[in-house]
Every structure is written in structure tokens, then in C-alpha cells.
Amino acid sequence: MKTADPELMRAINRFHVMDAIRRFGPVSRVELSQLTDLSPTTVSAITAALLDDKLIVPLQVGALRDLGRGRPRVMLKLNPDAARVVGVKLAADQITIAVTNFCADVLGSLALPIRIDRQTASVIADLVEDGVRRCVSDAGLEMSDISGLCVGLPGVVERAAGVCRQSPIFGERDVAFGPSLTERLGVPVTIDSDVNLVALAEHWFGQAREINDFLVVSVERSLGLGILHNGELFRGANGLGPDLGDMMVRLPGPGGGGRLADLASETAVLAEAEPLLRNYDDDATATPKRRLSLLLQRAAAGDERCVALLAAAGEALGFAIANLIALFAPPKVIISGRLLATSEHFVEPLRRSVAAFLPPSLADVADIVMREWSDGFWVRGAAAMTLRDLYGAPWGTTGPALLREAPQTGGEPL
Amino acid sequence: MKTADPELMRAINRFHVMDAIRRFGPVSRVELSQLTDLSPTTVSAITAALLDDKLIVPLQVGALRDLGRGRPRVMLKLNPDAARVVGVKLAADQITIAVTNFCADVLGSLALPIRIDRQTASVIADLVEDGVRRCVSDAGLEMSDISGLCVGLPGVVERAAGVCRQSPIFGERDVAFGPSLTERLGVPVTIDSDVNLVALAEHWFGQAREINDFLVVSVERSLGLGILHNGELFRGANGLGPDLGDMMVRLPGPGGGGRLADLASETAVLAEAEPLLRNYDDDATATPKRRLSLLLQRAAAGDERCVALLAAAGEALGFAIANLIALFAPPKVIISGRLLATSEHFVEPLRRSVAAFLPPSLADVADIVMREWSDGFWVRGAAAMTLRDLYGAPWGTTGPALLREAPQTGGEPL
DNA sequence: TTCTTTATTTTGATACGCGGATTAAATCTG
DNA sequence: CAGATTTAATCCGCGTATCAAAATAAAGAA
Numbered sequence: 031m032k033t034a035d036p037e038l039m040r041a042i043n044r045f046h047v048m049d050a051i052r053r054f055g056p057v058s059r060v061e062l063s064q065l066t067d068l069s070p071t072t073v074s075a076i077t078a079a080l081l082d083d084k085l086i087v088p089l090q091v092g093a094l095r096d097l098g099r100g101r102p103r104v105m106l107k108l109n110p111d112a113a114r115v116v117g118v119k120l121a122a123d124q125i126t127i128a129v130t131n132f133c134a135d136v137l138g139s140l141a142l143p144i145r146i147d148r149q150t151a152s153v154i155a156d157l158v159e160d161g162v163r164r165c166v167s168d169a170g171l172e173m174s175d176i177s178g179l180c181v182g183l184p185g186v187v188e189r190a191a192g193v194c195r196q197s198p199i200f201g202e203r204d205v206a207f208g209p210s211l212t213e214r215l216g217v218p219v220t221i222d223s224d225v226n227l228v229a230l231a232e233h234w235f236g237q238a239r240e241i242n243d244f245l246v247v248s249v250e251r252s253l254g255l256g257i258l259h260n261g262e263l264f265r266g267a268n269g270l271g272p273d274l275g276d277m278m279v280r281l282p283g284p285g286g287g288g289r290l291a292d293l294a295s296e297t298a299v300l301a302e303a304e305p306l307l308r309n310y311d312d313d314a315t316a317t318p319k320r321r322l323s324l325l326l327q328r329a330a331a332g333d334e335r336c337v338a339l340l341a342a343a344g345e346a347l348g349f350a351i352a353n354l355i356a357l358f359a360p361p362k363v364i365i366s367g368r369l370l371a372t373s374e375h376f377v378e379p380l381r382r383s384v385a386a387f388l389p390p391s392l393a394d395v396a397d398i399v400m401r402e403w404s405d406g407f408w409v410r411g412a413a414a415m416t417l418r419d420l421y422g423a424p425w426g427t428t429g430p431a432l433l434r435e436a437p438q439t440g441g442e443p444l
Numbered sequence: 445m446k447t448a449d450p451e452l453m454r455a456i457n458r459f460h461v462m463d464a465i466r467r468f469g470p471v472s473r474v475e476l477s478q479l480t481d482l483s484p485t486t487v488s489a490i491t492a493a494l495l496d497d498k499l500i501v502p503l504q505v506g507a508l509r510d511l512g513r514g515r516p517r518v519m520l521k522l523n524p525d526a527a528r529v530v531g532v533k534l535a536a537d538q539i540t541i542a543v544t545n546f547c548a549d550v551l552g553s554l555a556l557p558i559r560i561d562r563q564t565a566s567v568i569a570d571l572v573e574d575g576v577r578r579c580v581s582d583a584g585l586e587m588s589d590i591s592g593l594c595v596g597l598p599g600v601v602e603r604a605a606g607v608c609r610q611s612p613i614f615g616e617r618d619v620a621f622g623p624s625l626t627e628r629l630g631v632p633v634t635i636d637s638d639v640n641l642v643a644l645a646e647h648w649f650g651q652a653r654e655i656n657d658f659l660v661v662s663v664e665r666s667l668g669l670g671i672l673h674n675g676e677l678f679r680g681a682n683g684l685g686p687d688l689g690d691m692m693v694r695l696p697g698p699g700g701g702g703r704l705a706d707l708a709s710e711t712a713v714l715a716e717a718e719p720l721l722r723n724y725d726d727d728a729t730a731t732p733k734r735r736l737s738l739l740l741q742r743a744a745a746g747d748e749r750c751v752a753l754l755a756a757a758g759e760a761l762g763f764a765i766a767n768l769i770a771l772f773a774p775p776k777v778i779i780s781g782r783l784l785a786t787s788e789h790f791v792e793p794l795r796r797s798v799a800a801f802l803p804p805s806l807a808d809v810a811d812i813v814m815r816e817w818s819d820g821f822w823v824r825g826a827a828a829m830t831l832r833d834l835y836g837a838p839w840g841t842t843g844p845a846l847l848r849e850a851p852q853t854g855g856e857p858l
Numbered sequence: 859t860t861c862t863t864t865a866t867t868t869t870g871a872t873a874c875g876c877g878g879a880t881t882a883a884a885t886c887t888g
Numbered sequence: 889c890a891g892a893t894t895t896a897a898t899c900c901g902c903g904t905a906t907c908a909a910a911a912t913a914a915a916g917a918a
Contacts, residue, residue, distance in 0.1 A: 032481075033457060033460065034452070034454075034874090034875090035875055036874070036875065036876095036904050036905050037875095037904085037905095038453070039452070039904090039905060039906085040448075043906085046447065058865075060864085060865060060866085066447060067447045068906085070865080071907060072907070073866095074868095098916085099862070099916045100862085100863040101866070101913060102864085102914070102915060103864085104866080186803075195805045243681035259681070260681075266774075267656075267657035267673070267773040267775060267809075270773045272770055272771045272772075272773075276805075276806070277767050280695070282800070352692055353691050353692055353767065356686055356687065356690045356691055357771070358681060387692045387702075391609045392690070450872085450875095451874095454873080457874090457875085472896075473896075474895085482876095484896085484898090485898080485899090486874080486875050488898060492898095512884095512894080512895070514883080514894040514895025515883040515895050516896075
């Protein structure tokens with residue numbers, strides 16, 4: 031814990047104000063004063079500083095006239111042009127990149143449907159570098175306009191060090207991807223688990239805006255877990271993001287290990303489904319997505335074995351989720367998976383097994399919802415992660431400090 | 445998060461100083477300045493206030509002469525008489541109570557070997573009340589000398605509300621034990637999971653003094669889990685302490701549920717061992733402790749089935765611990781169990797299964813150690829929990845605020 | 859135009875931490 | 889034994905923070 035000095039004090043209150051402005055759209059100073067429990071005087075001082083730094087702007091007058099007499103409120107909002115950041119999402123078969131402004135509005139995006147799976151880290155870094163440069167220039171910007179970049183990827187990530195301990199998309203272990211990209215692009219780069227990004231996105235502009243504790247589970251090629259706990263992203267002891275795929279849900283048996291990744295990921299389900307699909311889909315080289323949808327079709331058509339297979343996967347995931355609920359007691363669990371999570375043959379068993387495995391004292395604490403995220407959503411989460419740093423949350427391990435003074439362009443002062 | 449004002453600032457720094465004094469015994473102001481990163485001026489001001497409040501005292505001169513010239517340092521330490529607190533540990537077959545001073549030195553203790561198992565909550569509250577009054581008076585104190593009390597008990601506890609959601613020692617659910625005792629004793633009472641207390645005790649005066657992230661697992665009648673994460677006790681969303689017994693480690697099968705409590709607790713092990721022991725111990729009414737030690741004897745003597753039984757329990761616990769390590773990545777895991785944890789036939793399989801189930805990227809992060817706690821240790825943890833509140837940690841949900849101005853008696857000013 | 863009402867800013871008071879100068883209390887030196 | 893030296897702790901003044909109260913600004917209402 032840092033020592034408390036006036037600077038920290040100001041940083042904390044400044045962050046409160048910024049956060050309130052971000053969350054509650056255009057707000058007046060009086061409202062901010064109520065929202066933050068700060069005195070009007072202090073709010074005035076802080077907003078003056080923020081206006082001075084061009085991080086916020088007063089809303090053009092003539093906007094919403096609040097019925098009533100008195101002096102009209104001046105509404106304040108984030109200055110979209112206060113900074114630009116880049117978000118990158120790495121998946122096995124696609125690189126998605128987006129440039130956003132300070133409000134996390136997407137200014138330009140780029141999707142590269144490339145299999146980066148098992149490529150060298152440096153090759154991937156090359157691809158990302160090129161993609162980012164291209165995306166930035168397509169948005170009519172220079173790299174020097176960019177204040178920061180965040181890369182989300184599946185696997186175990188040590189955010190503080192910028193190191194990816196292990197990921198399905200890297201052959202290597204312990205890849206220092208963050209520093210590598212920082213050097214290539216000349217811009218501060220952070221990396222994080224992809225699911226953390228989407229968890230932050232849900233918290234900032236998704237379904238979980240009001241909720242400070244929730245779990246995010248993504249079922250894709252691999253399994254991801256993001257935890258928001260007490261309003262902060264949860265990380266293990268070294269800032270390590272936990273990997274849901276590493277959770278054990280069965281005793282390792284003859285059929286394979288008991289890791290959840292071996293039971294409920296797309297990859298695992300497809301591997302098991304292979305013999306079942308052989309009759310219907312001779313093309314074993316079809317994309318996983320196609321093969322998965324074939325499996326779902328077969329299940330929907332009533333193929334017992336396909337149904338059982340999906341049910342087994344759902345149950346395994348439910349087992350793990352029940353354990354997580356027992357630990358974190360989150361009021362909400364958000365589950366997503368490009369295809370799997372859309373099938374009742376997967377979701378129903380999942381729900382049932384969560385209910386069955388949850389201790390009675392925790393029954394009904396967690397509301398389990400399914401949700402599909404576009405690539406844009408992930409990437410917006412990545413951008414949000416960088417913005418969060420720019421806002422300057424003074425507590426928690428914010429990771430490497432980004433430049434505080436963001437390059438400015440427009441913004442009209444009072 | 446609270447809003448930051450000068451008061452919070454001072455509270456934070458004051459806590460830093462108090463914490464440093466607690467941890468590093470008698471220290472001088474210069475040392476405090478280095479330890480806390482505060483300027484000598486500030487340390488001087490804060491210690492002056494603490495001396496004024498009689499929370500700390502200067503060590504009698506003539507103490508350790510630090511070789512060197514200059515003006516000698518004045519060593520400061522906690523004022524033992526600044527407050528008295530009571531710690532209570534509730535177990536199925538025993539109530540342990542201790543009164544400590546402000547340094548967590550035990551002034552008097554009392555052990556009531558009573559089976560409170562399945563008693564009414566109000567009966568138990570009666571017993572605790574009487575015990576506390578007795579223990580306090582035996583220590584030559586009045587109840588009015590007591591600043592606070594903390595009760596530790598197994599099960600799921602919602603500390604903030606003082607409610608025990610569910611516990612093996614209460615027949616009822618949702619027992620508002622804290623408020624009930626507060627009213628009876630006229631003293632602020634908090635309750636917490638017993639394992640949290642022992643985790644705090646390890647952090648304050650045990651093996652984990654230098655470590656800010658570790659797990660504590662207790663294998664007794666029931667299973668307990670305490671988590672220290674980032675230097676703070678980890679709690680679920682509503683301040684709920686997670687219960688290790690509720691973790692699922694197997695699919696529920698014909699042999700029973702897959703809850704860890706049904707597989708690795710003393711109770712579960714004994715239930716399974718019952719048929720094996722029948723030949724050797726006809727007295728089925730013997731204490732669990734005796735029967736357990738008989739089981740261990742049999743295993744040590746080479747009884748295959750007893751060995752297998754212990755191994756199965758150890759493996760199940762290892763399974764759960766591996767999952768917890770995957771989540772929290774703690775450098776240390778402390779395991780205790782009155783008897784089970786002392787047997788290699790239990791511990792070895794546990795270690796093996798942790799190693800087997802842990803993902804390779806996390807192999808060797810956690811050092812697993814066995815540890816036996818005396819009842820005094822638990823109770824000292826309970827006292828420490830109350831002291832922690834008195835010290836006034838300004839962050840985190842410290843629960844109900846205790847009186848800030850503690851009753852004073854001695855303490856010699858400069 | 860003048861009052862009323864509400865939002866924001868200005869003013870004055872207070873609390874805090876910090877750096878530099880100062881005092882305190884010992885040892886060392888001659 | 890007196891003065892120099894050294895190290896610890898405190899005092900003084902500055903800058904900054906919040907906050908309460910008073911003052912000002914900007915509207916509508918009379």
C-alpha cells in the first residue's frame with residue numbers, strides 16, 4: 031500500500047469524478063457532488079482541472095433544459111478526443127483490432143482472419159504490429175496519436191510483467207509479448223487475459239454495469255474465466271489471471287485428463303464428436319465452427335449420442351462454475367460461447383448441474399445468463415482496459431503506468 | 445470506495461505506522477520513517493498522536509544501546525494496556541475463550557469441553573456468554589474493560605451482518621449470532637469463519653508473517669478454508685466466507701455426494717472407516733478423536749484398506765487444493781488437521797494429487813506445509829481480528845466499526 | 859425591472875504531509 | 889571536563905487538499 035499524501039487524495043477523488051462522468055453520461059457538477067459524496071467546492075475544483083487537461087468538455091448549451099428556474103446546470107462529459115487507444119484481441123483463427131477514442135467509441139477496426147495458432151510469438155507480434163499500424167492509419171491517425179494499447183488473448187497472463195505464461199495460441203511459454211510490442215510500436219502496451227477484457231466491457235457498457243461482482247465464462251476454442259470481485263478484476267497472487275481450462279472437474283481416467291479444457295472446450299467437444307460426425311461430414315478439415323454447428327444440428331435432430339456429448343460438456347462446466355460460485359458468491363454469471371452456449375442441449379445440463387452441485391446455502395445467489403459477444407465487444411473491452419489506466423485509478427495494481435498527459439486535439443473550453 | 449479527505453489520509457498513514465510498530469516490535473521513529481516511506485516529520489506527528497491516545501508507549505530507557513554516537517533512538521511499542529479483547533473459538537466439542545491485551549498476549553483463557561454440536565443457537569450463546577464473563581473475571585477484569593470480541597466458528601459466515609449462514613455446530617440456518625452476543629455482553633461482537641481467524645493469526649504471528657498470499661486449510665470435523673489475498677482476508681461477494689466443504693471434487697455417485705466434506709473431513713473418513721474398525725474397536729461411541737487415531741494406527745500397521753481410505757481422502761483434498769491454487773496462485777498453502785494431517789498416509793497422496801492436478805504452468809508455485817495449531821493459536825487469531833479493527837484499517841470492509849477510543853489504564857508518557 | 863431560485867465559484871478556515879532549519883541527547887576528542 | 893561531532897527528533901513555513909459559508913452567475917417568475 032502506498033503512503034497517503036495530498037497527491038494520492040487528489041488522485042482518488044479525481045478518479046471518482048472521472049468514473050462518475052464516464053458512467054453517468056453528461057452530468058452536472060451538482061449531480062457529481064451527490065454521486066461522489068464530494069462537496070460542490072471540491073467537484074468544482076476537480077472538474078476545473080479536468081477541463082483544463084481537456085479530459086472532459088462541457089456539453090454544448092441548448093441541450094436538455096431541465097425544467098425549473100435557477101441557473102441552468104452545465105453538463106459535463108468525457109472529451110472523446112482526449113486520447114485514442116487501441117484494443118487487440120488475439121484468437122486462434124483471428125486477430126481483431128480496433129481504435130477507439132476516449133469514450134471507447136470505435137473509430138476504426140480491422141479483422142484479420144488468420145490462423146495464428148502455433149505461430150512463433152515473433153511472427154504473431156509482426157502481424158499485430160502491421161495490423162495496428164494499418165488500423166490506425168485507416169482511422170486517419172498517426173501512431174503518435176495513440177496513448178496506449180491492450181492485447182487480450184486466451185491463456186494465463188501475468189499482466190504486471192506483460193508476460194503470457196501459457197496460451198493456446200503461443201507454442202512457447204512465458205512470452206514477453208507486452209514489452210515486445212511496446213518496443214515495436216513505441217506505445218505503452220499491456221496484455222491481459224481476453225476474458226478479463228470482456229468482463230471489464232460488461233462492467234463498463236454491458237449487462238453488468240450495476241454489478242460489482244460477477245463471473246464471466248467464455249467457451250470457445252479454449253475456456254476463459256474473468257472475475258470481477260468488489261468492482262475490480264480479480265487476479266491471483268502475481269497478477270496471474272486464472273485459467274478456467276486448468277480447473278479440474280473429474281479424476282483423470284482412461285478417457286483422458288479431468289481438466290475442464292479436456293471436457294468442455296470446443297476443441298475437446300469436437301474431438302469427442304469426431305467419430306459421431308464422420309458419417310455426416312467426411313471433410314475432417316472443415317472449420318471447427320462448421321463442424322460444431324453440424325454437431326449442434328445433429329443434437330437438435332435428436333441424435334442421442336450427440337445430445338449426451340453436449341450434456342456431458344455442459345455438466346462438466348456446471349461443476350466448475352458451481353465451485354466458483356461457492357468461492358465468490360457472485361450475484362451473476364455470464365456465459366458465452368460462439369456456438370455451444372446457444373444450444374439448449376449444452377445450457378440445460380449446465381444449469382442443472384450448477385443447481386445440483388451448489389450448496390443449499392448458496393442456491394439462487396447467482397443468476398446465470400447466456401450472452402453472445404461480437405468481436406467488437408471484446409476489442410472495446412481491450413480499449414476500456416487501457417482507458418482505465420488513463421483515467422488513473424490510484425489503487426490496485428494498475429500495472430505499468432501509462433502517460434498521464436494524453437495528446438490532445440480538439441475540445442472546446444467554456 | 446470512500447471519498448478521500450485529510451481524515452482518510454491520516455487514517456491510512458496512522459494505520460501504516462501502527463502496523464509497522466506491531467510487526468517490528470519496538471522501533472524508533474527513524475526506522476518507522478523508513479518502513480512506512482513517510483517523512484520523519486509525519487512519523488513524529490503520528491506517533492505523538494498515538495502516544496497521546498496511549499496506543500503506544502516509549503520503551504523504558506536503558507534498553508538496547510545501539511552502538512553509535514548521536515542521540516539515542518527512542519523505541520516505541522504497542523501499549524499492552526491500550527485495550528483488552530476477547531477471542532472465542534467454537535468447535536463441535538469445545539468452546540475455547542481467551543482474553544488478550546492490545547499486543548495479543550493472552551491474559552487468561554478458558555476451555556469448555558462441551559458438545560455444543562446441534563444445540564440451539566440460544567443455548568450456545570448462553571454458554572458463550574457465561575464462559576466469556578467467567579474468563580474475563582478470572583483475568584481480573586470487568587466486562588467494561590473489554591473493547592471487543594470475535595467469535596470464530598466453522599461454516600459459512602457473513603461477517604458484515606454477523607450472521608452465520610450455515611454451520612455444523614448450529615442446527616439452524618442464518619443465525620444472527622453476532623448481534624445476539626453483542627446484546628448479551630454489551631460489547632461489540634464480530635463473528636467470522638474459524639479458518640479466517642487462524643489465517644490472520646498465521647499472518648500476524650505465525651509462519652506467514654512475510655507472505656501476503658496464502659491458503660489455510662483445516663481438516664477437522666468439517667473442512668475450513670481461509671484465504672489471504674493481497675494481504676487481506678478474501679471474502680465472497682457479500683462478505684461471505686467460502687466453505688471448503690462445499691467444493692465439489694467428484695461427480696455425485698452411488699457412494700454419496702461429491703462434496704469434499706463427504707470425502708475428506710474427519711466425519712466422512714470415520715463414517716467410511718466404520719466397517720473397517722468394527723473388529724478392533726467395538727465401542728462405536730468412542731470419541732471421534734480416539735477412533736481416528738485407531739484408524740491411523742491401523743494404516744500405519746499396514747492395513748491396506750485403511751491406507752486406501754486415507755489416500756482417497758487425501759487425494760480428494762488435493763484435488764480441491766489444486767483448483768484453489770489454480771485460482772489464487774498462492775506461494776504457500778498451510779494445511780492443518782488435528783490428526784489426519786499428521787499421517788503420511790493422508791499427506792502423501794494429497795501432495796501427489798496436488799502435483800498431478802496442477803497445471804504445469806503453476807507447478808511449484810505453492811509450497812505446501814503442514815502445521816498444527818493449538819487452541820490458543822485459534823483464539824489468538826480471534827483476538828487479532830478484533831485488534832485489527834481497533835487499529836482502524838481504513839480500507840476494505842472492516843465490518844462494524846468498533847469503538848475508536850479504547851479504555852486506558854496505564855501507559856507512561858514520555 | 860426586480861425578485862426568486864438554483865448552480866457554480868470565491869473566500870476563509872483547517873488539516874495534512876513534506877523539506878529545511880533547529881533543538882536534543884548522546885559519544886568522541888583533546 | 890569542555891567543546892566538537894553525530895544522530896534523532898521536533899519546529900517552522902510552504903503548498904495543497906477538502907469543506908463550509910458567503911458571494912456571484914444565470915436563468916425564470918412577478
